[in-house]
Amino acid sequence: MKKILSRVRRAVDDYHMIADGDRIAVGVSGGKDSLTLLCALAGLRRFYPNKFELAAVSLDMGYPGVSFDGVKQLCESLDVEYVVRKTDIAEVVFQVRQETNPCSLCAKMRRGGVNDLAVELGCNKVALGHHNEDVLETFFLSLFYEGRLNCFSPVTYLSRRDIHVIRPMVYVPEGEIKGYARRQALPIVHNPCPMDGHSRRQDMKEFISQKTKEDKFFKTKIMHAISTGLPSWIRENAKNREGEEQ
Numbered sequence: 001m002k003k004i005l006s007r008v009r010r011a012v013d014d015y016h017m018i019a020d021g022d023r024i025a026v027g028v029s030g031g032k033d034s035l036t037l038l039c040a041l042a043g044l045r046r047f048y049p050n051k052f053e054l055a056a057v058s059l060d061m062g063y064p065g066v067s068f069d070g071v072k073q074l075c076e077s078l079d080v081e082y083v084v085r086k087t088d089i090a091e092v093v094f095q096v097r098q099e100t101n102p103c104s105l106c107a108k109m110r111r112g113g114v115n116d117l118a119v120e121l122g123c124n125k126v127a128l129g130h131h132n133e134d135v136l137e138t139f140f141l142s143l144f145y146e147g148r149l150n151c152f153s154p155v156t157y158l159s160r161r162d163i164h165v166i167r168p169m170v171y172v173p174e175g176e177i178k179g180y181a182r183r184q185a186l187p188i189v190h191n192p193c194p195m196d197g198h199s200r201r202q203d204m205k206e207f208i209s210q211k212t213k214e215d216k217f218f219k220t221k222i223m224h225a226i227s228t229g230l231p232s233w234i235r236e237n238a239k240n241r242e243g244e245e246q
């Protein structure tokens with residue numbers, strides 16, 4: 001956790017993610033990324049100069065047989081308030097709307113649900129578990145499929161709900177998260193999503209992995225391009241920037 005924590009702290013500092021008195025809702029899907037984020041922020045809370053509170057929120061997507069009991073126990077051991085909300089997102093996406101691109105609607109509904117829950121719990125920030133490879137994959141998805149230089153930002157202000165979305169793990173490589181989740185035996189919630197592993201994102205994962213085999217500095221170079229080239233990632237600009245997401 002030391003390595004992950006130091007990368008999280010660097011991102012939090014670089015992008016002024018946490019201010020004194022913040023109350024932060026961590027979006028916990030039950031996957032390795034958001035569980036690791038929860039542990040990292042609970043660790044940071046102990047020594048970070050700006051004092052902040054944490055809550056954890058999970059949206060139950062409505063798949064049968066999914067249990068968040070292990071996450072509940074983890075939250076108790078970390079002394080973090082935890083709320084699970086039942087939703088019918090899976091049914092809406094796959095049965096009612098029969099979406100051809102279900103991932104985009106699903107992500108939109110999840111983001112909206114997590115943000116609403118955060119506001120209900122009196123939080124002024126929402127933390128999401130996007131890691132370094134998520135940044136790169138999203139960048140290439142935009143480039144290859146939309147013809148745009150774009151990626152989510154480390155910090156986004158949602159004016160409609162008056163909350164900030166922060167992504168403290170943007171510097172953390174997925175491999176470190178996998179290792180941590182395995183060593184700590186984090187209570188991973190099985191994701192029964194039928195799209196898992198079949199999305200365009202998976203293609204980008206494979207593309208990046210191939211490029212990294214050819215050039216071990218590939219990811220570093222692309223991260224450099226993102227953090228010095230995309231307006232919302234340039235640190236001086238990022239400080240007080242206002243963005244808009246769903």
Ligand SMILES: Nc1ncnc2c1ncn2[C@@H]1O[C@H](COP(=O)(O)OP(=O)(O)OP(=O)(O)O)[C@@H](O)[C@H]1O
Pocket residue numbers: 026027028029030031032033034035057058059060061110114127128129130134
């Ligand atoms: N059902 C959910 N409830 C609460 N937060 C969620 C939920 N789904 C996603 N999130 C939040 O949004 C982030 C990005 O979602 P995404 O589906 O890309 O997750 P992921 O990359 O598979 O990460 P994880 O390993 O945490 O599932 C997650 O890391 C988490 O913080």
